[in-house]
Amino acid sequence: MAENEKIKKLSIVISKGSLEGVYPGLIMANGARMAGIEVNVFFTFFGLDAITKKKMNNIKVATVGNPALGIPTLIGALPGMSTIATNMMKKQMEELDIPPVPEFIEMISDAGGKLYACLATVEMFKLKKEDFxxxxxxxxxxxxxxxLSAGGQIIFT
Incomplete structure (x- = not known):
């Protein structure tokens, strides 16, 4: 890409269903829309939780097998650890005025971002359009x- 050429279209794949898996894609999508970039967000596997009505308000931090947290897996597996980590992260995000997942999804859509679900995953999880x-x-x-992504950049988060 030439130095003076700007990105015009961005497609983002969100495949993880944890807070740290969902938010990077949402933040990138929102930032792209604010910059006037066409945005498509494709949710697959557990990333579907971010757009599933019954789950989108209950997305948590993954405390097991997450070396970035700096806590041993054994401690992360203790009952309540995910809830504690999630509450701490949500508090920090609130202080930074980062909206909760459902509000973020609505903001991206209202700004013209397009949200899509992966058919294979929807079928595998036995979901229907009304579940979203x-x-x-x-x-x-x-x-x-x-x-849909042709001519643009694709980012996998």
């Missing part, structure tokens, strides 16, 4: 997502 938030644009195959 109203902001979901459509349920697509991977091929459809690639076609």
């Amino acid at each position: 938030c109203d902001q979901l644009e459509d349920i697509l195959t991977v091929g459809d997502f690639y076609n």
Whole structure:
């Protein structure tokens, strides 16, 4: 890409269902929309939790197998550790005026970002369109997502 050429289209794949897995993609999508960049967000596997009505308000920090937290896996596996870590992270995000997942999803959609679910994962998890938030644009195959992303950048978070 030439030095003076700007990104015009960005497609982001969100595949993890933890706070630290969902937020990077949402922050990037929101930032891109604020910069006038066309944005498509493709949710697959546990990333679907961010747009599933029953789960989007209850996304937690993964404390087991997360070396970035700096706590041993054995401690992270103790009952309540994920809740404690999640509450601490949500408090810090609130102090920074970072919205909760459902509000973030709504902001991205209201700004013109398009949200899509992966058909294969939706079928695997036996979900239906009505299981998802109203902001979901459509349920697509991977091929459809690639076609939608043509000419742009794809980022996997």
